[in-house]
Amino acid sequence: MFNIDRRLIRNFDWITFAVIIALSFMGILTIFSATRQPGEDPQAMFYMKQVVWLLISICALIIVVSFDYIWLARTALAFYITGILLLVFVLISGRTGMGAQRWISIGFFSFQPSEFFRLIFVIMLAGYYSSRRESLDTFALIRVFLIIVLLPFVLLFKQPDLGTAVVVLLLFAAISLAHGLHKKLLITLLFIGMVSLPFVSNILWTGLKDYQKNRLIAFIDPQVDPSGIGYHINQSKIAIGSGEFSGKGFLKGTQGPFRFLPEKHTDFIFAVYAEERGFLGSLFLLFLYLVLILRGLDTARKAKDEFGRLLALGIAFMFSIYFFVNIGMTLGIMPVVGIPLPFMSYGGTALLSNFISAGILINVRTRRFSLFY
Amino acid sequence: MQNEQQNTEKIAVSGFLIILGFLIILLRLWQLQILQGSEMRKASETNRLRIIGVPAPRGIIFDRNNLPLVKNAPYFCASVVPQEFNQNNISDLAQLFGIPVADLYDRITQKAASPFIPVRIKEGLTFSEVSYIEARRSDFPGLLIEVETSRDYIYGNVGSHLIGYLGKLNPRQSKDPSFRDVPSEAFIGQWGAEKLYDTTLRGTAGQRIIEVDAVGREIRLLEETPPVKGADIVLSIDIAVQKEAEKAFEGRAGAFVALRPETGEVLGLISSPSFDPNKFAKGISFDDWQALMEDKKLPMLNRAIQSQYPPGSTFKIMTALAALEERAVDTNTKFDCKGGLNYGKWRFGCWQKKGHGVISIHRALVESCDVFFYETGKRVGFDKVAEYAEKFGLGSETGVSLGNEKKGLIPSSLWKLQTKKTQWFLGETFINSIGQGYVSTTPIQLAVMMSAIANSGRVYRPTLLRNEPPTLVRTVNVRPETLEIVREALQGVVNEPGGTGGAARSIMTTVAGKTGTAQVVGIKKDSKYLAERFRDHAWFVSFAPVEHPEIALSVFVEHGGHGGSAAAPIAKKAIEAYLLPLDKKKELLSVQH
The missing domain is CATH 3.90.1310.10 (Penicillin-binding protein 2a (Domain 2))
Structure with a gap:
């Protein structure tokens, strides 16, 4: 299973690999810049940790690429159950950080199960759908929702990790659509969705924590509360805008190091990047993400089977959702939902999870020819 | 194959949607970074830059012997x-x-x-x-x-009317463009020398442009203009004189002005009761302010330049001088004082009920005989006396640069015709000739007058700085013999037996002086047993040493009673303090203040 033969290397998806390595490097440089203390040495902790995590992640990617992804379909359920158990565990005994229980401490490092769960969720859905070739009718969809989606959604919402919960719902919708729905169901869903939106949003609203509500209010009008969440959005916009065409230059940004930006090395890393690299640098970054995502879709198109197709699509969707929600938030065109920018934001678990996801993409592409074995 | 086709289509649609999303982000980036870029750049600059004023240390105020009067605190x-x-x-x-x-x-x-x-x-x-x-x-x-x-006023109350105090900008000043450079929270001089020389003392505030983080913590200094300390000033006053005189007032209301005859420098200026300038410099509370404003003894009034009272017998110096100069009397002229003078139905009494007997000008000044000066005034005419009094600086501002100085009044027949629309009566000549009636002066005017007597008729504008060039207002043309007669008489007032100013006699030096008592009510009784507010005001004007005058002064004690007993001892203390060598002065000052 772990033997690496020559064809594997010849067919290896170097483009995807190069893109994610480039993004990770840019991420580390930006973390370095964002966490430097003015007048002091940079906080080695953050970017060095991220370097270590990058090395671990590259190893993980190589391992993931080396076996046939078909194996994932067989073990999906086991992963899924483990994932659910971890989510339950984190709710019961997780470490609280920033008003949410998201972390599990293992010895001297802690990780966020939800970061892995989103990938497990994609694998699970891909595995499930690929085993039933027919389009989904109403009952099938509701069944999938009840069995696979509802429980993790509730668990994530409870943590609360609103970002991942929303991502899970969006992934469910996207992958289900990609798998195929009955036309009737599609129309019904659209109708029901539009009618029930006010009720659902009301229920969601009352279930939200205060800071989450504030984020939504601030998204609608950032001027309402300039020192609260709206303040953060404004500061993020100021950071990005002040980069102008060519940026202030590496280590010349002021918004991040001087703490005007919240979460500067995690959720708002793009703002730090855009301040220092300007419109040109942002354009380059956008190009890399576009390559990554379109390459993922292309992999899906070329996949040798339905499982590979759904897997690649799901992962490409996942990257897209993370990218759009995160960048949209820093640009002030999406509500503030605390999800990181893939490959760039500081965070070991997310980096590892993203590298494994990319590894699966590469795996699917590498083994796209049925005649592989 | 149908399925295959559909799948490819779905992927193409996804790709299309994703590219659309990228385009939206691209547009937004264009909007923020290109269209609003410079605006956002400015916002990020103001975010992180703070301009902080660095107050300049204020110049120190010294007395004429270079003893500091204030500390920056x-x-x-x-x-x-x-x-x-x-x-x-x-x-x-x-x-x-x-x-x-x-x-x-x-x-x-x-x-x-x-x-x-x-x-x-x-x-x-x-x-x-x-x-x-x-x-x-x-x-x-x-x-x-x-x-x-802010300031620490080392000697507290002592000389507070002259030294002044610091305070915050008042609402009117904050709108005044001349205070534009002064930070709104800063202290500026609001009274006395602190106010007068504020621009000199103030210095130039420095500036620090710093980079701050989101919570305003200073990160880095980008630019610094160090503050320029304000220039020190050396006042003409002698703090030892101030302190001794202040002490001698023993809390009574009044004023004291001492001048240096040679230059017109103010050696001391007191208005009693005074106030503690430290209260202002520590941000005076509303209650304290209210108490100062409502105090019946008016501590905020600068009596030295604002109190106008009849000069009493001190004015006899002017009457004597005018009469001698106009040759209306000479040293041989004698009048018989029988304790009063009858004129028509009125009687003008002498303070000495039993009379001074036959008396000439020297003893008349020494014993302050009223009758002699009724007669002398009558001989020379009050208009002439007024002319000399005005030349010696009475009845007009002395020009000392402390605000709101009062003029006093030297009446004349013309003045009476213009304001009262009646002619001048001889009775008015009598009472004005002894410094009662319409005539009124401020303490500082009498000090200027004494300074000119001591200095051969040279009238200087009183100045407050040690190194200020003296401003000669005028030289009164008086024959040296006239001055000699007056000065000898004034020496006699203090030093001869029967002189009214014996209380000013000093073993350190020869003091010359003249007492004065300004009547508060018409009835003349022994003021000691009168309620304080009916008691007469006490005056004493003086200079010393007689041989070579170094200090000329006037003392005024409100409701003090007789000038000889209430005011003369204050003058003596001040003169002695002034003539002490510097180390002795320091000793004097080191005693608890």
Whole structure:
């Protein structure tokens, strides 16, 4: 299973690999810049940790690429159950950080199960759908929702990790659509969705924590509360805008190091990047993400089977959702939902999870020819 | 194959949607970075740059012997940065400073100009308050202690009307363009020399442009213009004279002005009761201010330049001088004092009921005989006396640069015709010739007069700085013999037996002087047993040493009774203090003040 033969290397998806390595490097440089203390040495902790995590992640990617992804379909359920158990565990005994229980401490490092769960969720859905070739009718969809989606959604919402919960719902919708729905169901869903939106949003609203509500209010009008969440959005916009065409230059940004930006090395890393690299640098970054995502879709198109197709699509969707929600938030065109920018934001678990996801993409592409074995 | 086709289509649609999403992000980036770029750049600059004024140390005020009169002292204020402040702490903070919670809440939230600019919550903290707060700072994030420079007035009340005090800009001044450079929280001179020489003392405030982080913490200094210390000034006053004279007043109301005859420099200036300038420099409380303003003894009035009272017998110097100069009398002229003079149905009494007998000008000044000067006034005519009095600086501002000086009044027949529309009566000549009636002067005018007597008729504008070139107002043409006669008589007032100014006699030097008693009510009784507010005002004017005058002065004690007993001892103390060698002066000053 772990033997690496020559064809594997010849067919290896170097483009995807190069893109994610480039993004990770840019991420580390930006973390370095964002966490430097003015007048002091940079906080080695953050970017060095991220370097270590990058090395671990590259190893993980190589391992993931080396076996046939078909194996994932067989073990999906086991992963899924483990994932659910971890989510339950984190709710019961997780470490609280920033008003949410998201972390599990293992010895001297802690990780966020939800970061892995989103990938497990994609694998699970891909595995499930690929085993039933027919389009989904109403009952099938509701069944999938009840069995696979509802429980993790509730668990994530409870943590609360609103970002991942929303991502899970969006992934469910996207992958289900990609798998195929009955036309009737599609129309019904659209109708029901539009009618029930006010009720659902009301229920969601009352279930939200205060800071989450504030984020939504601030998204609608950032001027309402300039020192609260709206303040953060404004500061993020100021950071990005002040980069102008060519940026202030590496280590010349002021918004991040001087703490005007919240979460500067995690959720708002793009703002730090855009301040220092300007419109040109942002354009380059956008190009890399576009390559990554379109390459993922292309992999899906070329996949040798339905499982590979759904897997690649799901992962490409996942990257897209993370990218759009995160960048949209820093640009002030999406509500503030605390999800990181893939490959760039500081965070070991997310980096590892993203590298494994990319590894699966590469795996699917590498083994796209049925005649592989 | 149908399925295959559909799948490819779905992927193509996904790709299309994703590219669309990228285009939206691209547009937004274009909008923020290109269209609004420069605006956002400016916003990021103002975010991180703060311009902080660095107050310049104020120039020190010295006395004429280079003894410092003031010290710069830190003035502590507590401020809160609204952005950093935790609102849950508000009631604890209010309790710490003893401010109503609602008021504090209002100031931190409602009235704050910016969440990053500190809001003053209490000023003028004492050292113990500062250390108390410092110990609790960690409980109150956003609470900080700011320091400004204010003053310590070393000698407190002594000479406060002349030295003045510092205070915050008042609302009128904050609108005045000449104070544009003064930071709104800064102290400026609001009274006396502090106000007069404010621009000299003030110096130039420095500036620090610093980079701050989101909570306003200083990160880096980008640019610094160091403050330029204000220039020191050396006043003409002698603090030993001030202190001794102030002490001699023993809390009685009155004024004291001492001048240097050679130059017109003010050696001492007192208005009693005085106020403590330290109260102002520590941010005077409303209650203290109210108390000062409502004090019946008017401590904020500068009696030395603002009190106008009849000069009493001190004015006889002018009557004598005018008469001698106009040759209306000479040393041989004698009048018989029978304790009074009858004129028509009126009687003009002499203070000495039993009369002085036959008396000439020397003894008349020494014993302050009223009858002699009734006669002398009558001979020379009061208009002539008024002419000399005016030449010697009475009845007009002396021009000392302390604000709001009063003119006093030297009446004349013309003046009477113009204002009272009646002619001048001889009776008015009598009483005005002895310094009663319409005639009124300020203490500083009498000091100028004495200075001119001591200095051969040279009238100087009183000046406040040691190195200021003297301003000669005029030289009164008086024959030296006339001056000699007057000066000898004035020496006799203090030193001859029967002289009214014996209380000013000093073993250190020969003092010359003249007592005066300004009547408060017409009836003349022994004022000792009268209620204080009916008691006469006491005057004493003097110069010393007679041989070579170095100090000329006037003392005024409100309701003090006789000039000889109330005012002359003050003059003696001041003269002796002035003539002491410097080390003895320092000794005098080191005694508790």
